[in-house]
Structure formats: structure tokens, C-alpha cells
Amino acid sequence: xxxxxxxxxxxxxxxxxxxxxxxxxxxxxxxxxxxxxxxxxxxxxxxxxxxxxxxxxxxxxxxxxxxxxxxxxxxxxxxxxxxxxxxxxxxxxxxxxxxxxxxxxxxxxxxxxxxxxxxxxxxxxxxxxx
Numbered sequence: 001x002x003x004x005x006x007x008x009x010x011x012x013x014x015x016x017x018x019x020x021x022x023x024x025x026x027x028x029x030x031x032x033x034x035x036x037x038x039x040x041x042x043x044x045x046x047x048x049x050x051x052x053x054x055x056x057x058x059x060x061x062x063x064x065x066x067x068x069x070x071x072x073x074x075x076x077x078x079x080x081x082x083x084x085x086x087x088x089x090x091x092x093x094x095x096x097x098x099x100x101x102x103x104x105x106x107x108x109x110x111x112x113x114x115x116x117x118x119x120x121x122x123x124x125x126x127x128x129x130x
Contacts, residue, residue, distance in 0.1 A: 001128065002078045004094075005035040009071045020067040025093065026059055029105055032077035033089050042126040052119060054087065054107040061103035071095050082127040084118040085109060 013024045033054075034044045047054070067073055076092040086108045093100040111117040119129070 001036075001040060002076060003032070003036040003039045005032055005075045005077070007031060007073050007075065009067055009069050009073060011069050014069050018068055022061070022063065025061045025063070025101060025103060028073070028075050028093065029059065029061075029077075029089070029091050029103055032075035032091050033105070035075075036077040036079075036089070037126065040126045042123060047123070050120075050123075051112040052117060052123075053110045053112075053114070055110050055114075056105055057086075057108050058106040059103070060105075061101055063101045065095075065098060065100045067093070067095060067100050073100070079128050080104065082129045084121075084124070084129060085116065087127055 007028065009020055013020050015021045037044050037047070072095065074094040076094060078090050079087060080090040081088040086106065088104060088106045091103045091105075093102070109117050109119045119127075124130070
């Protein structure tokens, strides 16, 4: 499954050159995966209420073209790999047909005690775990 979330670049997200500051792409990745989970039928808040968290253990981003103030950006999010212990998301950032960047994040499922945990089978289908 792939999901696209739309955002509009806010002035506060840009640097002195008027270009989106690089660290904002990591925030946009969070927007993408939260909306991915919601669209798949599992709002992240519900996962947390069940006592599970997705801790980010790695984040990468490759910048291809600048995003500017007031641009409408689409964050395309997909699951690249998933197991009961963790998940990897892939992201592509678009302005219309122009690819602005791509990235990935790796996550470890944690219990409410912040210890590594296996995601219960009832949630596997949301992330494509077989």
C-alpha cells in the first residue's frame, strides 16, 4: 500500500534562502507515516493506546530539488519491509510531477515500558506483515 499526504510549506519551515530547511523532511516523514497508518485503519494514537510505540532507529533523506515557501507538497509513504519486530518506511516527496527527494526510516516496535516488543498479530495486516 502507498499513501499520499498533502502539506503546504509554511514560512517557518524555510531558511534564509527561502528553501525548506533540510531537517523538516524528517518531520514530513512523520506526517507521512501517521497518515499512512490512519488510512490503513490504525490511527497511531490507537497503537499507542494499545501499549506500542514505533521508535525511530534510523532516518535517511536524499534531496533532489528545493521545496519553497507556499509549495504544495505530497508525501508518498510506503512500507518497504515489515516484521513483527520492526518496520521500514520509504518516502518520496513531490511537488506536482517533480520529485523533490526521497528518504527512509527504520523503526523498532516498543512496549509501553520502552522495551523491544513484537507487534500483536491483529495489527500485522495494517503494515503488510505476513
